[in-house]
Amino acid sequence: MATAVTNGVIIDWLARFHDIVAKQRAYLTELDSAIGDADHGVNMDRGLAQVVAMLDQPADGSDASTGALLERIGNALLTSLGGAPGPLYSALFLGAGAAAGERTRLDPAELADSLRAGLAELVRRGSAESGDKTMFDALDPAVQALQKAADDGAGLGPATAAAAAAAVAGREATAPMLARKGRASYLGERSIGHVDPGAASATMLVIALVEAVAQG
Amino acid sequence: MSTPTRRQFINAPDDVIDEALEGLVLANPHLLKLDPAERLVSRVTPATKKVGLLSGGGSGHEPLHAGLVGTGMLDVAVAGAVFASPTASQVRAGTLLADSGAGVLHIVKNYTGDVLNFQIAAELAEDDVVVESVLVDDDLATTSTNGGPGRRGTAATVVVEKVCGALAEAGADLSTVAARGRDVVARSRSLAVALDSCAHPGQSQPAFELPDDLVEFGVGIHGERGTGRIPFASADELVEQLVDPLVQDLSLRSGDGVIAVINGLGSTYPLELAIITRQVHRLLAARGITVARTLTGSYVTSLDMHGASVTLTVADDELVRAWDAPVRTPSLTW
Incomplete structure (x- = not known):
């Protein structure tokens, strides 16, 4: 069990994120068929595979800090992941990286601060708000839960587990929502009753972090 | 089904x-x-x-x-x-x-x-x-x-x-x-209707299914569902449901001119598109609207979707001149 997020944990995190997405590719595509254009699983799987391959080739000494690695992931996402998820996941990592800065390890509170900054960058790009039926509806409660657990003095394992539980609840809460962003919004009332594919893949990102911390 | x-x-x-x-x-x-x-x-x-x-x-x-x-x-x-x-x-x-x-x-x-x-x-x-x-x-x-x-x-x-x-x-x-x-x-508005959805490469099933007596109205170009379903009808009747809202939204009046694009969504064949084009012209002519130029064909498709869109662009002489200027591409040449 890792007690702080190091670069090793982060690289493992991305690999596990890709593994989960690859295994759940059909599920994500099925969600996207209902209210989108049926490509979310395929698109995420293909893009993340390239990101993970890029992480296997570290840039020359540029990953000395956690911030630099997170930013490298953000840039890799811009190069590899198309559609709206590319810029949005990229913004999350670029923002988190800028906040993490020169640190080489993040304790739960620092991780929460970093991800909070990433979420702010994501919102700057995507301008989603709570309740719009997007990935934000899974990530925002996750970061809030992480923050609260850190404030309560929880270790990294329990803190990330709390974040994952909040992400799952946030994902499920998107089902009754009326989509107000992205392609699902064109369906209006017909978007109601379906889990948002973006919230589903974002939840996988948080679950992958729990796994990487547990194995770290 | x-x-x-x-x-x-x-x-x-x-x-x-x-x-x-x-x-x-x-x-x-x-x-x-x-x-x-x-x-x-x-x-x-x-x-x-x-x-x-x-x-x-x-x-x-x-x-x-x-x-x-x-x-x-x-x-x-x-x-x-x-x-x-x-x-x-x-x-x-x-x-x-x-x-x-x-x-x-x-x-x-x-x-x-x-x-x-x-x-x-x-x-x-x-x-x-x-x-x-x-x-x-x-x-x-x-x-x-x-x-x-x-x-x-x-x-x-x-x-x-x-x-x-x-x-x-x-x-x-x-x-x-x-x-x-x-x-x-x-100056441009479009509307589309589909008789059938499309399937992604490698997927055998279409993105959505339609009963025989309904068509999907207001579809986009990604196989996504439209705004609602309306009864299947003759080409002339379906085209009227596309053209009327366009004329209204663009506030077209007798004497106005348009460029009309009658576009197939992937598996609509040329005979069908020509029949749609005929009705677009008839409907606009009945309202005194001049179709300055027409483009009929499949230019903006949605894989193999069986559907069609109508686009109207309010035209003036300058726009028509730009439209008529020489072009040499694989799919549009004059």
Whole structure:
């Protein structure tokens, strides 16, 4: 069990994120068929595979800090992941990286601060708000839960587990929502009753972090 | 309700885009060249000292965009995966390629992924190239709700690319070409109806299924469901339901002129499109509206969707002149 997020944990995190997405590719595509254009699983799987391959080739000494690695992931996402998820996941990592800065390890509170900054960058790009039926509806409660657990003095394992539980609840809460962003919004009332594919893949990102911390 | 399993001429789903781009360029070596790594299709002989026109987006809409690269239209087209925007770094590479010193115009269909990736690409390229952008949002079926993404970009993209291409070729500067592009968007509305959905490459089942007695109204170009279902009817009756809202939204009056694009969505055959075209003309003529120019064919498709869209662009003499200007691309030539 890792007690702080190091670069090793982060690289493992991305690999596990890709593994989960690859295994759940059909599920994500099925969600996207209902209210989108049926490509979310395929698109995420293909893009993340390239990101993970890029992480296997570290840039020359540029990953000395956690911030630099997170930013490298953000840039890799811009190069590899198309559609709206590319810029949005990229913004999350670029923002988190800028906040993490020169640190080489993040304790739960620092991780929460970093991800909070990433979420702010994501919102700057995507301008989603709570309740719009997007990935934000899974990530925002996750970061809030992480923050609260850190404030309560929880270790990294329990803190990330709390974040994952909040992400799952946030994902499920998107089902009754009326989509107000992205392609699902064109369906209006017909978007109601379906889990948002973006919230589903974002939840996988948080679950992958729990796994990487547990194995770290 | 039972839809037969569809078969496709593909090798592997992951290879569809690369192989199709290769085929397009092999068929048009006198017009096009390909950067396979970035999935950029560009003019074989780059233009010099003119505004560069770059468009692109998810694949599955062929011949849009790569089939519209050539003299009088696009300089570069950048292809994403099926229905997914290209990455920001692809668009950045395309922007640099399209620049011949007079700046680059991005022609972007209004979808979240395209908007974000083109915007980031413009930021990434801003030290090297002046970029302006025209956002195409013509689909009347998606008229904005508060805070939503706004109308989708569909077949009016062809009109924007044609008109901007003519101006750029004639030597207009970037802000002039961009302003004219935005003006064409403001003058254009589209509506589509589908008799059947489409299936992604490698998937045997369509994105949605329709009972025999209903059609999907207000569809876009991604196999997504439309705004609702209406009873199946004769071509003339269905076309009337497309044309009436367009005439109303554009406030067209007797004496006005339009450019009309009657567009197939993938598996609508030419006879059907000609019948639709006939009815568009009849309906507009009955209202005293002149169809200055007509483009009929499958230009902005949704894989193998069986459907059609009608786009009307309010035309004036200047617009018609730009429309008539010479063009030489794989899919549009005169």
